[in-house]
Amino acid sequence: MMKKWSYLLIGLLIGVVFATTGNAFADQIKSMVGQTVAGEYSVKVNGNSLSENAIVVDGKAHVPLRAVTDSLGASLKVDGKTIQIESSENSSSKQTDNMAQSVSNKYQGWPISKLEDRKSELEKFVTDSEKDKESMLKSLEKYSKFKTEYSGNEKLMEKLDSETKDTEERIKAAENNIAKYKSDLAEVNAALTK
Template structure:
């Protein structure tokens, strides 16, 4: 019986201490953003927000935009003055990576377009040999559905191509 009582006390202690600890933690989740500001550092525009009168800014982005190497050590953010980074090469690498990812997505979307075109052609051929009106209606329905998917895939191709063109400017 003592074991159960001690177990109950320990459980109650942990429950009470956990809720007391949780009260100390201030969360931004659910808080209203009062304003948004932009910060320009060496021509790079960064966005910040104001929540409950405090401005929250992306510290790493600001440091990198200023040309510093930014490291995090525990809860400390360190800007290394002597080791200025070449931010233009970092940005070029990020853009090249995005373009490569978009090219992969573009290839996949084009494959979907080709597969859907082949399916539509096959369905049209099969509908010509359909025996009953019900079969013909089923084929027509499948063709219409495939043509809608084809339009979506073609729109994806167009969107991806425009994103690539925008990044290559």
């Protein structure tokens, strides 16, 4: 009888220890489950909109990390509970032992589904950037027409010159982005064929 009581008491003590330890551990972990999304924001990287939006939960913005790193040309790796982000500058500097290996291998080893998702995303980036560029080129044409029509108005000429310069810079940035996206798209297609 005494043995049963001692086992019961030991079991009760172990249960209390686990219950209090579990609660303390659970209090340390913040979870978004059940939280209310207070808002949603579109995300632009270098002037180009991402396909995924950021959300605001509990006063903090949560951005789509994969989409952001991909659009910046950085690599993202999840290792256990650690997320590793490496810019293309850092990854290329680490490749000193094998100079033949270039950035074109950054998609090698990705699962087919991820490659296909990335391909779709890059194709959308190219299409959107080309549309933006076309729209800006049309704006330049309008500025040029306005300059000939209102050549005597100095204030308007200054504003048009400023708008023209700004638009030309944005066109150049769009062209750089298009070239980068097309280069990445070629790398994804190469990884898909292997």
